[in-house]
Amino acid sequence: MNYQKNTELIDKLAAEYVLGTLRHGARKRFEHWMTLDENIRVSVYQWQNKLYPLIDYIPLVTPPARVWQSIEARLFKPAHSTSQGWWNTLSLWRYLSGLSLAASALLGLYIAKQPGLPLQSFTSGQYISVLSTAQHEPSIIIDYDELRQQLQLTQLHLNAVPPQKTLELWSISEQGTPVSLGVLKNQKAMVIALHRTQVELLKQTKAIAISLEPLGGSPTGLPTGPVLHSGKLLSKISAPASIKNIS
């Protein structure tokens, strides 16, 4: 069904979205369409502007002072670990810049030594990055499948994700700004489907990182947990480099 062309359906979904009764997968899908289609956003704004004046009638309750203190501590206190994101630290960049060549070389050796590795799983698409752990060990290979517009991740070592946690993939720009590429649903299907804006984003991506986040992904839109894997983008999307050359 083509939702984007169906004005009546858009209006119905926007109304239920704003009211709050559109739930679960439908709500998430609708939020995704909002990012892609201006008409859907306009419809949502119209309903918000109609219904939200009602909020004036909820009796006001003042939050305790500790809420502001926590916000300040989280955002501005220099001693706090999230006050300066890891993506801004110089050491990460020094580390990444030396890494890509080393990682490629190591990866070649690694694959040569591991005849059992399912090579086909990362030769289907266009190989774009090798991520490494903080201990500089190559850990994840990322393929870009242009046809399906998705990223395929292949783990070289299986690392269990703690319960109630999830892995989130980040694109990091030249300026060091992280933007989420999505959350890995589970460790068996390591695939991330990209929408159009993310494919564009990938073209300006300098590096890719994976952080450990609460279930459902970072609540703030920026990485909040430790970075488990990171690596430079080795080839531009437009200039393929095949894994076969390395292995």
Add this chain to the structure above:
Amino acid sequence: MSNDQLVQLLAQTALKNQVAFSELYQHTSSKLYSIALRHLKRTDWAEEVLQECFVSIWHRAIDYRSGSSAPLTWMSAIVKNRSIDWLRRPHYEEPDVDGTLTEALADDALGPLDQLVQTGETAAIVRCLQELETKQKQLINFAFFDGLSHSDLAKSLKIPLGTVKSAIRRGLIQLKGCLSL
């Protein structure tokens, strides 16, 4: 505080002005906290959601478009959406810890809307809501203010799910017609 002043504070927040951000918090936190509290019915959860939302507002202020919605609408939507997400969490139990919600639902009360009627409020949305049937009014009210889903409403009001859905749908269509006049 006027809309224009809030737009200014959001614009300054987008430029990472901490003073403007703290002023924005002072002027909007009570309203946003009451939205979260109304949805979650627990102060500790509402505090956590409020905190997350302000962290998010700090990072996302640059996305705010004054031509699309009022600043408070934009911020309220962030809180309402985050509260709805929270209601999906696995640790989430029941919203009605002290039974007030069941009580309110039982006697046809309209929650905050009761006060509107008493104060003779004339905002368009309120006038239009008054034109709906009592059941529709009640369903839309509890969905909007308390974040109840179709199935929550069906369970609490003991109405078949399909009836809840169609009543809300018809209510929204009627509201749309009334508000566009």
